[in-house]
Amino acid sequence: MSANRKGDRRERELVNELDEHGFAVMRAPASGSATARELPDVLAGNGDDFYAIEAKSSAGDPIYLTGEEVEALVYFARNFGAKPRVGVRFDREAWYFFHPGDLHVTDGGNYRVKKETALAAGEDLPSLAGESTQSRLGER
Numbered sequence: 001m002s003a004n005r006k007g008d009r010r011e012r013e014l015v016n017e018l019d020e021h022g023f024a025v026m027r028a029p030a031s032g033s034a035t036a037r038e039l040p041d042v043l044a045g046n047g048d049d050f051y052a053i054e055a056k057s058s059a060g061d062p063i064y065l066t067g068e069e070v071e072a073l074v075y076f077a078r079n080f081g082a083k084p085r086v087g088v089r090f091d092r093e094a095w096y097f098f099h100p101g102d103l104h105v106t107d108g109g110n111y112r113v114k115k116e117t118a119l120a121a122g123e124d125l126p127s128l129a130g131e132s133t134q135s136r137l138g139e140r
Helices: 003-020 067-080 115-121
Strands: 024-027 042-045 050-058 063-065 083-090 095-098 111-113
Touching (some): 003 050, 067 083, 083 115
Antiparallel strands (some): 042 050
């Protein structure tokens, strides 16, 4: 399966999961290609919270985003009145979400999320939806 087809499938999966958690949600399938404007992959809102989400998935390798992708996400979210989030999914794991300011910035000005970081520090979908509060071992 090509990376684009897998990415499209993962985005549709995210849309369905957000819908199941009570969000009105839409996918912007033209993001990154057919428009001169950079659009987030997914827009979601539940009446209380509104998110512009850049979705990335990986089989297990770290996930990288360019500085331009993140800047475009933040710009769009600010102008739209949404909270910017980067959603990451590694094979056989759930979706995890990060505010762009919480991502690791590489020496080249790009952004990286490792699987270990996602599992340890990412916000899960129930927490994003306000359904639960995550607690981790060792946290107060």
